[in-house]
Every structure is written in C-alpha cells, then in structure tokens.
Amino acid sequence: MNILPEVSVIVPVYNAEKYICQCIESILSQTYRNIELLLVNDGSTDTSAVLCETYARKDSRVKVYHQINKGVGSARNYGIHRAVGRWVTFVDADDWVNKDLIENYISCVDIGVDMVISLCYANDNHDFCKSNYLNKEDAIRSLITFNEFPASMCLSMYLREKMQYVSLDESIHYWEDFYFQFTYLLHVDKISVNKIPSYNYRQHSESATHSDLNPKMLTCLSIPECMKVQLENHGYNSKSIVPIISEVTVFFIGQCFKNFLLSNHYNERDVLILVNYLRKHKRCLFHPTKSVGVKMKTILLLNLFTSNLNSLLSWIYKKADK
Known part of the structure; x- marks a missing residue:
C-alpha cells in the first residue's frame, strides 16, 4: 500500500546548474521524511535537467517534469497540478533550506489551519509577525501594507485542498508571489506562524530585484x-x-x-x-x-x-x- 506524502515541495528550475544540487540536497535532507520533491524544468538550456534526473534515479521521492520555457509562474502551476501531498510549499532553485524546515512547518499545523507562514529568511533578522495565529482579515491587512506578512510564496506552506481555488497569474512576472498570497488569503480562515527561520535566500545580480x-x-x-x-x-x-x-x-x-x-x-x-x-x-x-x-x-x-x-x-x- 502506497502512503501519500504529507508535503509536496515544488521547485521551478531554469538554468540553475550552479545552485540546483545544493537546493535539492537540502530538501532531501529534511528531518521530516514524508515528502515528495517535484522538480519542474522550465526549458533549461544548461545541465539543470540532467542534474534533476540524476537525483530522481537516486531517490524515489523526487519527480522530474519538463516543459518549454514559460516562466516561474507556469512552472509552479505545473507542479501544483501534479502535487499529491496534503500540504504544498515552494523553494526556488537558487536557494536552499535548513534540514528542519518542513518539520517546523508541520509542528505549526493545528485544527482549522489553512496556511503556515515563516517569519523571515534564515539569513535575515527581520521578524514579520509577533502572533502565533492570524485570521484572514488581519493577514490581508498585513500583506497589503507590506508589514508583518511575507510576500514570498517560499515562506509559506499551503493546504492543497484550498489551492484548487487559486493559481499563479502567468501574465504577471514581477511580484507575482504577492498576488498569489493575496488570492490565496481570500479563501482561508486561519494562518499559523512559524517562528523558526529555516529558508535561505540567495541574493545575486541575476534576480529581478536587481x-x-x-x-x-x-x-x-x-x-x-x-x-x-x-x-x-x-x-x-x-x-x-x-x-x-x-x-x-x-x-x-x-x-x-x-x-x-x-x-x-x-x-x-x-x-x-x-x-x-x-x-x-x-x-x-x-x-x-x-x-x-x-x-x-x-x-x-x-x-x-x-x-x-x-x-x-x-x-x-x-x-x-x-
């Protein structure tokens, strides 16, 4: 009898050969083992696809998908449609996570929780929120004032059941995470706050913010x-x-x-x-x-x-x- 994974981790991959191995290994090293890793190769022209397939052959939790280059929003949507976990989270291919990320997320799941958010990046000392829980209206207010709520999808874990109502708008290529967070919040009632930062964000000159x-x-x-x-x-x-x-x-x-x-x-x-x-x-x-x-x-x-x-x-x- 196959046991479905509790958490699906989706990584959109595009020309990330310099960073993808560290990213994948950090996910597969999670202390919480009941996960699946969905690598969505978005038309990479470097060796990213080959590297992803190598990990899939080594670990049955890894699934690799390929599509023509359509952008990060399309790759994430592709992964969402194929995820089978009760919960879904995202990691960017040039980032990496601490081994306790998923365990910390799962520890925050309580009755009625539709979403878990992280306070900040592991390599950042800024706290987004002081509460243990937020309701929908407080969360939306914090998000739209860019205060005490993460705009990044990579700092959140979502209940897959709720994700049937939303998807990334593939026509938006800048601050698309913010809009997804907003649309998702319209469908939730209770958000749990993870106070242990475990996601490492890599800043480099190729990022959209530069x-x-x-x-x-x-x-x-x-x-x-x-x-x-x-x-x-x-x-x-x-x-x-x-x-x-x-x-x-x-x-x-x-x-x-x-x-x-x-x-x-x-x-x-x-x-x-x-x-x-x-x-x-x-x-x-x-x-x-x-x-x-x-x-x-x-x-x-x-x-x-x-x-x-x-x-x-x-x-x-x-x-x-x-």
Missing part, C-alpha cells in the same frame, strides 16, 4: 486592478476596497520607479508606460493609507538621484502632468 526597468517588470502594475476584481467578487464593498487598492498602487509605482532610476538601460516605451500609469493613478499618492512608510518611500524615490538625472526627471514630470 534588473533594469523592462516589460516583464511593468506587469506588476496590473496587480491592483486584479485585486480590485477579486475583492469585488468576494463581496467587499467600495469603501473597503479603495484604501487597499491605493496602498498597493503606490507601492508598485514606487517599485517600478526605483528600478527605472537605477537602470543602466531602458526603453523609452517602457518609461512612457510607467509615466502614463503614474498620471492615471497619481491621486493614489495622496489617498490616506495605513502604511506611511510605503508612501514616503515612493516620494523619496521620485526625488532621489536628481543631481544626476535632473533633465530626465524633468521630462518625466512634464509627461506625467500633461
């Missing part, structure tokens, strides 16, 4: 409108929706402008898309929100680096005011 402004990055600007539709579909009234949408709109404007101001290369068309979005939503900059830090950050970003970019920023402001 990229120049580009079309994929601009896809995050569609998130506020998608959230608005979701909230309306779940019965939220206009009075409660407006501050939420204003909050996240300001944040994503700030994120895109930050990357634009730090860009070494950019396309004028991408800049115009960002400027027109700011022009359309500039009232959000002055709408009362609970996260003063987000608003201040955006204002600062719009004024930083003016000593070197005076002429360019002047052009941007003119475009935005037309």
Whole structure:
C-alpha cells in the first residue's frame, strides 16, 4: 500500500546548474521524511535537467517534469497540478533550506489551519509577525501594507485542498508571489506562524530585484486592478476596497520607479508606460493609507538621484502632468 506524502515541495528550475544540487540536497535532507520533491524544468538550456534526473534515479521521492520555457509562474502551476501531498510549499532553485524546515512547518499545523507562514529568511533578522495565529482579515491587512506578512510564496506552506481555488497569474512576472498570497488569503480562515527561520535566500545580480526597468517588470502594475476584481467578487464593498487598492498602487509605482532610476538601460516605451500609469493613478499618492512608510518611500524615490538625472526627471514630470 502506497502512503501519500504529507508535503509536496515544488521547485521551478531554469538554468540553475550552479545552485540546483545544493537546493535539492537540502530538501532531501529534511528531518521530516514524508515528502515528495517535484522538480519542474522550465526549458533549461544548461545541465539543470540532467542534474534533476540524476537525483530522481537516486531517490524515489523526487519527480522530474519538463516543459518549454514559460516562466516561474507556469512552472509552479505545473507542479501544483501534479502535487499529491496534503500540504504544498515552494523553494526556488537558487536557494536552499535548513534540514528542519518542513518539520517546523508541520509542528505549526493545528485544527482549522489553512496556511503556515515563516517569519523571515534564515539569513535575515527581520521578524514579520509577533502572533502565533492570524485570521484572514488581519493577514490581508498585513500583506497589503507590506508589514508583518511575507510576500514570498517560499515562506509559506499551503493546504492543497484550498489551492484548487487559486493559481499563479502567468501574465504577471514581477511580484507575482504577492498576488498569489493575496488570492490565496481570500479563501482561508486561519494562518499559523512559524517562528523558526529555516529558508535561505540567495541574493545575486541575476534576480529581478536587481534588473533594469523592462516589460516583464511593468506587469506588476496590473496587480491592483486584479485585486480590485477579486475583492469585488468576494463581496467587499467600495469603501473597503479603495484604501487597499491605493496602498498597493503606490507601492508598485514606487517599485517600478526605483528600478527605472537605477537602470543602466531602458526603453523609452517602457518609461512612457510607467509615466502614463503614474498620471492615471497619481491621486493614489495622496489617498490616506495605513502604511506611511510605503508612501514616503515612493516620494523619496521620485526625488532621489536628481543631481544626476535632473533633465530626465524633468521630462518625466512634464509627461506625467500633461
């Protein structure tokens, strides 16, 4: 009789030959053994696929899937549809986890829990939340104010039964984790908080947070409108929706402008898309929100680096005011 794994760990893999072995070995070394590891090769052109298949031959808990390159969202969705565990969690191919990660997650599972979140990365000293449990409304409030709730899917474990109601939006390529967290939270009642950090995040120059402004990055600007539709579909009234949408709109404007101001290369068309979005939503900059830090950050970003970019920023402001 085959015993189904309790936890499915999904790793999207794309050209990760430098890091994938450390990632896989850290998962297979978990003290909690009742897991399956789903490696979704997203059209890698290096030796990643061969390395994944090697581990599958050594350990029956490893399953390898291959698809043409469609992006991390598609690879994660692929893994979700094939997972059989009661719980699902994610690890990025260039990261690694401590051996007690899954054990810590499972220890937080209690009656009525639909989701377990980690407080922070193991290589980070920031605490996201002080409570042992959160309800849906508190969790959504913390997420949308970017305060005391992880935006990353890699810091969460999900009840697979609830995942039938959600999937990653494959048209969003920047901050897609945030939008998934939001949509998932709309379907949960109780979130348990893991206080032991066990996930190690690798920062390197290839990551999206270090990229120049580009079309994929601009896809995050569609998130506020998608959230608005979701909230309306779940019965939220206009009075409660407006501050939420204003909050996240300001944040994503700030994120895109930050990357634009730090860009070494950019396309004028991408800049115009960002400027027109700011022009359309500039009232959000002055709408009362609970996260003063987000608003201040955006204002600062719009004024930083003016000593070197005076002429360019002047052009941007003119475009935005037309």
